[in-house]
Amino acid sequence: MISTIAGKSDKYELVVGLEVHAQLSTLSKVFSSDSAAFGAGPNEHISPISLGHPGTLPKLNKKAVEYAVKMGLACNCTINLRNTFARKNYFYADLPKGYQITQDQMPICLGGSVLVRLANGAKNIAIHHIHLEEDAGKSMHDQDHSDSLIDLNRAGVPLIEIVTEPDMRSSEEAGHFLTEVRKLVRYLDICDGNMEEGSLRCDANISVRLRGATTYGNRCEVKNLNSIRNVQRAIEHEFERQVNIIENGGHIDQNTLNFNADTGETSVLRSKEMANDYRYFPEPDLTPLSLNQEYIDKVLLTMPVLPNVLYEKYTAQLGLSDYDAGVITADKDFAQYFEQLIASTDNYKAAVNWLMGPIKSYLNDHSLSITDFTLKPGTLAGLIKLVDSGKINNTVASHKLFPELVKHGDKDAATLAAELNLLISADNDDVSRFIQDAIAKFPDKVIEYKKGKKGVLGLFMGEIMKSSKGKIDPQKTNQLLIKELESK
Structure with missing residues (x-):
């Protein structure tokens, strides 16, 4: 497969744009006070507003706006100080109102980019815009032998949709982009990023063209991809399929496709809708949202240090390798632990080695995350100091002292090493x-x-x-x- 794709890439170029939906971690829904919590029984988190009953009016969730602005700032977007909502009309059984409240002409974030680091260098993936909208409910087809059931708990849950430019030229770039987006929403604490639970979902717009061409080919949209690997598989399959059709004299129809994770193939879900098929018009029940620079500045003050900033710090200032910096910044909690650790030791390489060696092994063996780890960064810094000063060797430190420190987190490394008679003999x-x-x-x-x-x-x-x-x-x-x- 890889060699076949490589051969066809000499003649054809892959063009990919992604639409990433991130479910915002607000307590309530975007236009009502219904709970947005995941995991409740079917249809427990509903009300006349989220059910779209006549006479009900939406009211915008301020926290959802804040989260959207945070994502825009993290992606170097321009924040639109005046943005509006629209009705997107289409019929799904799990869309209670028969339309979705979203943003069309004036979304909350414009432009921007996300930096991805590839094997052959870094690249900025351009973003067209980010907009706010509400989610639909969920149709379940495996709960009854003859009927489909509908759970409307998710209807009205706030989403941001991150729409890229058609900037990606490989499945690798798409995978890295999604990884960076997931990392950002987790650092910002605006979405848990769990694709398997549907809180991060991706649609991929895929087309091919002759290498060197300036116009785009007809694109197909693959819907609701639920893992980074499946996004990459769908892109690779579509490249093969579309090139084969063109090579055999066929024409690419602009369709919406479904991806079968078991077979790795796509199939037509429906003919692709165009913007005018949705009959967008301004949402009459919501006034335009007006923001100001003072509000943007306040949101900016609540932002954490983002992974790319930490990455540059670790490589440029601390002298760590690209690999080490990438591993540390891949997880927000891991990076926070490392930040606390290097506040107490300047042996940065030793700090990395302990984190990626004994500590990661311990966490994996006990199915724990770094937030569950009982050994405090300051105590670990004391262990590193013992090794650096020659009072204990690294083997004894990792195999004997480290396990005891994990058990007795209230003791410092030097005290416990002396109690266990592990200090190197000076005689x-x-x-x-x-x-x-x-x-x-x-x-x-x-x-x-x-x-x-x-x-x-x-x-x-x-x-x-x-x-x-x-x-x-x-x-x-x-x-x-x-x-x-x-x-x-």
């Missing part, structure tokens, strides 16, 4: 005795060493570490061992 006589005992145990290996087999040093060091229970300085001991062997 040269002890070190010398361990070296002599090891040499005496393997006289034949001494002969091999003298003949040039330097690899036997590992055998001697292993025996010395075992005899000393790790309470020695490996580097210093290794130097003393070599000196002793050379004198034989």
Whole structure:
């Protein structure tokens, strides 16, 4: 598949634009006071307003506006100080009013971009706009043998829709863009980003054209993709399908498609609607939303440090590798723990190694997140200081002291190391005795060493570490061992 795609990419160019729906983590719905919480029983979070009963009026949720502005600022958008709402008319069984309140001509965020880091360098993916709207309900087709059931809890839940320009030229770029968007909404704490629960959903607009062409081909929209991997699979399949049709003299019909995750193939869901099919018109029950720069500035003050800023800090200022910086900033809570850790130690590489080594292993083994981790950053910094000062070696620190610190989070590393008798012995006589005992145990290996087999040093060091229970300085001991062997 990969080689086939690569071959066709020489002649054809893939063009992708994404529409990403993020369900905002407000307590109530966007136009009513109904709860927006996930996981309630069917049709528990409804009211005459979210059911679209005649005579009811919508009222805009201020928190949803704030969250949309935050996302716009994070994506370098221009915040539209005057924006309006519109009715988007279409019929779904789970759309109670028969129309969706959304934004059309004057959305809340305009322009902007999201930086993605690819194997061949960084690229800014341009955003056309971000708009606010309400979600529809949910049709369930597997709850009854003959009827479809409808749960309207989700009807009216606030969404932002992030609409990109047709800027992506590979499934890799699309995957990275979605990863960055999910990271941003989680850092901003405006959406949990869980695609499997539907709180982050993606539609992909996909077309192909001859490489070097300036006009776009007819696009197909693949709806409701529920994982980053499925977005990439759908894009790759559509590229193959559309190129094959064109190569065989066919024409790409502009359709809305469904993606089958089991087969990896797309199928026609319906003929693609155009904007005029929705009969947009201004929402008569909502006045235009007017914002001012003072409000934007206040929202800006509540923004956390964003992942790209941290990434630049870690690579440019702390000297970490691109890989290390990427791993740390991939998760907001992980990055926050690291920020607290480096406030207490300047051995940044050691801090990274502990986080990505023993700590990640511990969290994975116990199915925990970093927020559940009991070892405080300051205590871990104390452990790093012990190793740096040569009072304990790294092996003993990770295999003996670290597990005990996790159990006894109220104790500092130096105190617990002393209690457990793990500190390196400063007595040269002890070190010398361990070296002599090891040499005496393997006289034949001494002969091999003298003949040039330097690899036997590992055998001697292993025996010395075992005899000393790790309470020695490996580097210093290794130097003393070599000196002793050379004198034989």
